[in-house]
Each structure stands twice: as C-alpha cells, then as structure tokens.
Amino acid sequence: MVTMEERMSTVEQEVSSIKATLEHLATKADLADVKTDIAELKASISDLKSDLTWRMFGMLVGLMVAVGSVVAVVQTVFD
Secondary structure: OOOHHHHHHHHHHHHHHHHHHHOOOOOHHHHHHHHHHHHHHHHHHHHHHHHHHHHHHHHHHHHHHHHHHHHHHHHHHHO
16 A cells, blocks of 8 residues: 555655756747747848849849850851
C-alpha cells in the first residue's frame, strides 16, 4: 500500500517536472513578437522582390541595347 508521504513525493516530482517544462514554453507576448517579426520580414521580402525585378528589367534593356549596337556595328563593317 502506498503511503501519503510517497504520494506527496510523487506529486512534488511531477509538479517540478511541469514547472521545468513551463519555463521553455512561449508566452502570448512571445508569439505576438514572432508575428510582428514575420510581418516585418514579409514586407522586407516584398520590397526586395520589387527592387530585384526592376534591376533585372534594367539589365535586360541594357543587354538589348548592347546586342543591338553589336549588330549595327557588324552590319556596318560587312556592308
């Protein structure tokens, strides 16, 4: 038969185990901070995506001008 002292000892061990686990869990404030960080990251990625799109467009236009210039020079030389 289990005595009251043994039961209390078991309960105390389980409570201390629960307390140790609770220290590592996120709070509502922690989750709110993560949500804010994610929103800021999404905005940053969106800005970067827009910036890179315009840079790629600019490079494409520059490349087309360069190829056109080379074609014009080659035509002038061989005509």
